Amino acid sequence: MATYETMAFHLETERLVLRPWATSDADDFSALLAERGKGTPTVEYARTGIEELLAATQETGIALLPIQRREEGDFIGYCGLIIGRSSLEEPEIAYELFQRVHGQGYATEAAAAAGATGRRRLWSTVGTWNTPSLRVLEKLGFARDHVSTEDNGEVVWLTRPLP
Numbered sequence: 001m002a003t004y005e006t007m008a009f010h011l012e013t014e015r016l017v018l019r020p021w022a023t024s025d026a027d028d029f030s031a032l033l034a035e036r037g038k039g040t041p042t043v044e045y046a047r048t049g050i051e052e053l054l055a056a057t058q059e060t061g062i063a064l065l066p067i068q069r070r071e072e073g074d075f076i077g078y079c080g081l082i083i084g085r086s087s088l089e090e091p092e093i094a095y096e097l098f099q100r101v102h103g104q105g106y107a108t109e110a111a112a113a114a115g116a117t118g119r120r121r122l123w124s125t126v127g128t129w130n131t132p133s134l135r136v137l138e139k140l141g142f143a144r145d146h147v148s149t150e151d152n153g154e155v156v157w158l159t160r161p162l163p
Contacts, residue, residue, distance in 0.1 A: 004089075004118045006061040007081055011113045018065040018079060018110060020057075021050045025066050028075035035099055056082075062091055062117065067110050069101075076101045079110035085157075086123040093122050095136075107136045121161045128154040 011018040030046035041049075057063040062081035069076055077097030084092035093115060095107050115122055124142055126133045134156065142158035149155075 004061065007063055007114070007117050009057070009063055009065065011065070012070075013109045013113050015070050016106060016110055016113075017068045017070055018113060019068065020063070021054055021066055023047055023050060025075060026050060028066075029078075032075075032077060032096060032098055060088055062088070064094060065114070067095075067097065067106065069106075076106060077110075079107065080114050081117070081122070084123075085125050085155075090119060090121050090123055090159075093124050093140075095133075102132060107133070108139050111136065111140055115160075115162060119162055121159055124158045124160075125155050126158070127152070128156055134158075 009020050026043045026047040029050060030041050030043050033046065033049075034040040053064055060083065062083075064078045064080035064082060066075055067077045067079055068074060077095065079095035080093070081091040082094050084094060086092045093111055095111055097107055122142075123145075124137050126137065128147065137158050137160075140160065142160040145157045145159045147154055147156050
């Protein structure tokens with residue numbers, strides 16, 4: 001099996017800081033998950049989710065990281081690499097941001113910073129309805145590979161070769 005660099009768990013861009021999760025992120029994480037429209041998860045649920053993300057990071061060397069705006073210092077979402085529908089060798093890039101910060105380039109900026117681990121390519125899977133996310137991935141150089149149908153609708157699989 002190939003070996004890869006462990007993903008950097010603290011990344012900084014011009015406007016953002018991506019850093020490891022803390023249990024104090026549970027309130028913000030719960031609020032972010034509530035924006036999915038399926039009810040508001042409890043803070044305990046969010047805290048458990050954070051513990052699971054931290055455990056997965058220990059096991060895989062890749063992570064979803066909370067995103068904070070540099071100047072404001074506020075939590076605005078997360079971004080990083082996951083196994084998801086793919087594999088550790090070719091992980092997926094994933095991100096989710098509060099709706100109030102959509103359209104400001106933060107997802108593109110965070111995702112551009114999160115992929116350097118010595119792998120050959122990344123994947124992303126996105127619902128066909130999610131035009132803003134598809135635009136972010138296009139800006140990052142991802143190209144459509146195929147579409148699959150899942151219980152919750154059609155999913156576009158995109159890939160991007162890495163240098």
